[in-house]
Amino acid sequence: xxxxxxxxxxxxxxxxxxxxxxxxxxxxxxxxxxxxxxxxxxxxxxxxxxxxxxxxxxxxxxxxxxxxxxxxxxxxxxxxxxxxxxxxxxxxxxxxxxxxxxxxxxxxxxxxxxxxxxxxxxxxxxxxxxxxxxxxxxxxxxxxxxxxxxxxxxxxxxxxxxxxxxxxxxxxxxxxxxxxxxxxxxxxxxxxxxxxxxxxxxxxxxxxxxxxxxxxxxxxxxxxxxxxxxxxxxxxxxxxxxxxxxxxxxxxxxxxxxxxxxxxxxxxxxxxxxxxxxxxxxxxxxxxxxxxxxxxxxxxxxxxxxxxxxxxxxxxxxxxxxxxxxxxxxxxx
Amino acid sequence: xxxxxxxxxxxxxxxxxxxxxxxxxxxxxxxxxxxxxxxxxxxxxxxxxxxxxxxxxxxxxxxxxxxxxxxxxxxxxxxxxxxxxxxxxxxxxxxxxxxxxxxxxxxxxxxxxxxxxxxxxxxxxxxxxxxxxxxxxxxxxxxxxxxxxxxxxxxxxxxxxxxxxxxxxxxxxxxxxxxxxxxxxxxxxxxxxxxxxxxxxxxxxxxxxxxxxxxxxxxxxxxxxxxxxxxxxxxxxxxxxxxxxxxxxxxxxxxxxxxxxxxxxxxxxxxxxxxxxxxxxxxxxxxxxxxxxxxxxxxxxxxxxxxxxxxxxxxxxxxxxxxxxxxxxxxxxxxxxxxxxxxxxxxxxxxxxxxxxxxxxxxxxxxxxxxxxxxxxxxxxxxxxxxxxxxxxxxxxxxxxxxxxxxxxxxxxxxxxxxxxxxxxxxxxxxxxxxxxxxxxxxxxx
Numbered sequence: 001x002x003x004x005x006x007x008x009x010x011x012x013x014x015x016x017x018x019x020x021x022x023x024x025x026x027x028x029x030x031x032x033x034x035x036x037x038x039x040x041x042x043x044x045x046x047x048x049x050x051x052x053x054x055x056x057x058x059x060x061x062x063x064x065x066x067x068x069x070x071x072x073x074x075x076x077x078x079x080x081x082x083x084x085x086x087x088x089x090x091x092x093x094x095x096x097x098x099x100x101x102x103x104x105x106x107x108x109x110x111x112x113x114x115x116x117x118x119x120x121x122x123x124x125x126x127x128x129x130x131x132x133x134x135x136x137x138x139x140x141x142x143x144x145x146x147x148x149x150x151x152x153x154x155x156x157x158x159x160x161x162x163x164x165x166x167x168x169x170x171x172x173x174x175x176x177x178x179x180x181x182x183x184x185x186x187x188x189x190x191x192x193x194x195x196x197x198x199x200x201x202x203x204x205x206x207x208x209x210x211x212x213x214x215x216x217x218x219x220x221x222x223x224x225x226x227x228x229x230x231x232x233x234x235x236x237x238x239x240x241x242x243x244x245x246x247x248x249x250x251x252x253x254x255x256x257x258x259x260x261x262x263x264x265x266x267x268x269x270x271x272x273x274x275x276x277x278x279x280x281x282x283x284x285x286x287x288x289x290x291x292x293x294x295x296x297x298x299x300x301x302x303x304x305x306x307x308x309x310x311x312x313x314x315x316x317x318x319x320x321x322x323x324x325x326x327x328x329x330x331x332x333x
Numbered sequence: 334x335x336x337x338x339x340x341x342x343x344x345x346x347x348x349x350x351x352x353x354x355x356x357x358x359x360x361x362x363x364x365x366x367x368x369x370x371x372x373x374x375x376x377x378x379x380x381x382x383x384x385x386x387x388x389x390x391x392x393x394x395x396x397x398x399x400x401x402x403x404x405x406x407x408x409x410x411x412x413x414x415x416x417x418x419x420x421x422x423x424x425x426x427x428x429x430x431x432x433x434x435x436x437x438x439x440x441x442x443x444x445x446x447x448x449x450x451x452x453x454x455x456x457x458x459x460x461x462x463x464x465x466x467x468x469x470x471x472x473x474x475x476x477x478x479x480x481x482x483x484x485x486x487x488x489x490x491x492x493x494x495x496x497x498x499x500x501x502x503x504x505x506x507x508x509x510x511x512x513x514x515x516x517x518x519x520x521x522x523x524x525x526x527x528x529x530x531x532x533x534x535x536x537x538x539x540x541x542x543x544x545x546x547x548x549x550x551x552x553x554x555x556x557x558x559x560x561x562x563x564x565x566x567x568x569x570x571x572x573x574x575x576x577x578x579x580x581x582x583x584x585x586x587x588x589x590x591x592x593x594x595x596x597x598x599x600x601x602x603x604x605x606x607x608x609x610x611x612x613x614x615x616x617x618x619x620x621x622x623x624x625x626x627x628x629x630x631x632x633x634x635x636x637x638x639x640x641x642x643x644x645x646x647x648x649x650x651x652x653x654x655x656x657x658x659x660x661x662x663x664x665x666x667x668x669x670x671x672x673x674x675x676x677x678x679x680x681x682x683x684x685x686x687x688x689x690x691x692x693x694x695x696x697x698x699x700x701x702x703x704x705x706x707x708x709x710x711x712x713x714x715x716x717x718x719x720x721x722x723x724x725x726x727x728x729x730x731x732x733x734x735x736x737x738x739x740x741x742x743x744x745x746x747x748x749x750x751x752x753x754x755x756x757x758x759x760x761x762x763x764x765x766x767x768x769x770x771x772x773x774x775x776x777x778x779x
Contacts, residue, residue: 001660002659002660002661002662002672002673002674002675003660003661003672003692003695003696004425004661004672004673004674005661005672005697006672006757006759006760006763007665007667007668007669007670007671007672007744007746007759008667008668008669008746008749008750008759009661009663009667009668009670009672009688009690009694009695010347010348010504010667010668010694010750011697011698011749011750011752011755012345012347012750012751014708014751014752014753015698015753015754015755016701016704016753016754018753019704019706019753070701073701075704113702114701114702114704115702115703115704115705115754116702266704266705266706266707267704267705269705271705271707271710271718271720272707272710272718319718320342320710320713320716320717320718321342321716322589322715322716322717322738322741323342323576323580323586323589323714323715323716323741324576324586324587324588324589324591324715324741325589325716
């Protein structure tokens with residue numbers, strides 16, 4: 001029996017699974033750092049988040065939709081890890097489970113599953129948890145080298161939270177910066193924050209891996225980071241006593257995690273180069289607006305979700321350069 | 334290296350698998366019976382001039398191209414017309430063909446079948462075009478557009494460059510490669526004939542860099558032919574597409590819906606240049622061609638010179654048989670070739686290869702949901718958004734498909750090749766193009 005099908009008759013070795021597991025590999029350095037700094041608690045949150053993300057996807061696909069079960073495609077695994085990355089390591093277990101349900105059940109499956117969701121599932125869950133349980137979601141354990149216990153004792157604000165609070169209380173920037181982590185500490189991840197966001201270095205490493213494997217393209221991370229750098233740089237240049245410096249802005253908060261792993265989520269980001277650049281610019285801009293003038297010390301999650309919502313518009317407005325679309329430009333006389 | 338010319342938008346690099354690149358062209362024996370389909374060229378089918386029982390000689394006209402875009406057809410063998418009947422051709426449909434029982438190998442008078450190179454050109458452009466038309470030559474790269482029509486530059490337009498396409502970007506295929514190695518001088522003379530027909534003084538032969546021997550050979554030969562240059566280009570699919578090749582060689586973009594002549598170019602395949610040489614210098618009509626028989630399980634991947642009308646099974650036998658695990662027979666290359674229903678399909682003017690695929694590579698992988706990765710958009714050499722066009726076609730939104738320029742699609746398959754979700758994008762794009770094409774024609778009629 002001969003098979004009849006339309007061309008092409010060969011296919012590249014790319015697959016959805018390969019992409020998703022590639023992201024998982026890229027997340028590994030940050031996973032290791034989070035375990036290193038937050039200990040067994042990090043393992044607990046990671047496992048709970050991953051297991052319940054997979055569980056909710058399975059149960060919804062099997063019993064609610066009664067369709068094919070696709071939990072091995074790696075997408076729920078990625079969502080699980082990213083959700084864990086976006087919460088403090090001392091978050092109560094049941095809240096992590098609620099987060100997984102919101103991410104998979106509401107943000108992903110109710111839109112139609114993989115590829116159909118408008119908003120990044122892990123971020124929807126994070127924002128849901130943040131507005132529902134503001135106390136637990138903002139008590140950050142201090143990153144310490146290999147804390148082996150499950151109960152963290154020392155908690156404190158993130159550097160961004162610390163600055164916002166301090167400035168609000170009328171303290172001077174010079175006074176505040178003495179208590180901030182050094183650039184080196186911030187780069188490695190020795191500071192308060194969500195589990196996966198602390199180490200810029202580990203996240204950049206993962207980002208480079210994804211670039212190399214062509215899972216992501218440079219446009220979104222670069223435009224997000226560049227916008228934040230330029231925006232905060234201008235403010236800092238105008239008044240260094242009132243605004244934090246641009247490098248500090250790059251290294252702290254969820255910016256690296258957001259720019260490299262959350263904003264680049266294929267499903268919820270634009271598809272053309274121009275669209276990606278404007279998308280990244282929007283995220284950087286909204287992040288800085290919230291950081292400087294908003295009620296929250298950090299705004300990356302809100303910025304990404306807001307920009308997620310305009311992706312269909314961006315896709316409509318930014319088309320790839322069509323071949324032969326510039327008649328006359330390269331024609332002979 | 335690294336600075337080789339290529340086209341800028343999109344493109345992919347599938348495994349090359351040029352298994353038969355080192356195999357000399359073998360002349361395949363004439364089969365006992367040939368089937369010559371009447372519709373071998375793009376445009377209107379030829380009109381049969383023979384009837385049952387007629388004696389024919391090799392090279393004798395048996396069907397004529399009557400309308401503007403049509404081509405003459407000659408008997409590839411000598412023998413007796415057995416009947417005019419419908420046979421299944423590469424399209425899978427039963428189409429009219431002339432079936433001839435072979436008897437010896439007698440040729441029509443005036444055809445020079447020796448190997449002697451005749452390089453003196455003493456014909457005018459009009460005479461060359463007339464000879465090309467008489468000989469029934471069509472685009473040998475696979476598009477089978479009648480060559481004489483392409484050589485008649487429309488009034489108001491001027492050709493500046495002749496581009497000879499020796500890219501052969503399809504994986505597996507090596508027919509053009511071998512032809513360039515073994516028939517170099519003939520290709521050069523053919524190129525000069527085409528230059529004279531088009532009244533141009535510049536010709537560029539574009540060859541992908543994975544054929545360094547062909548590049549070297551033709552570059553050396555080109556030194557003694559005025560106006561012809563050889564340009565190596567980067568290995569990237571679909572560089573053999575006319576528009577992509579012009580972009581790569583001259584950095585000119587053929588405007589949407591327009592022909593290469595718009596930017597002063599006419600593109601001809603190396604096989605066509607060779608056929609033009611034979612037609613003009615040797616009076617030999619197009620009755621045979623070079624074709625690659627290949628595949629990972631094929632015992633003897635080969636390049637054959639074969640008469641038109643020979644059933645594919647003779648070629649497959651000559652390559653030491655159909656491998657046991659064959660799951661698909663493809664007429665052409667793996668990217669743009671057609672899956673065939675049987676090995677009884679005859680060789681036609683546009684056949685460039687036969688690819689035998691093992692069962693395990695014959696089936697498509699299971700389709701998943703689009704994850705908006707934009708790989709298709711990045712791979713599209715025409716700067717289209719295949720995911721969007723496929724979605725429009727799926728939803729019968731032909732207005733939207735037309736606005737998003739679905740008719741620019743060259744059906745190269747790069748989008749589908751790269752899609753991680755294995756979505757049959759090109760199936761939907763073809764459907765969309767078909768429908769939109771119908772709508773456009775209907776609009777013009779009004």
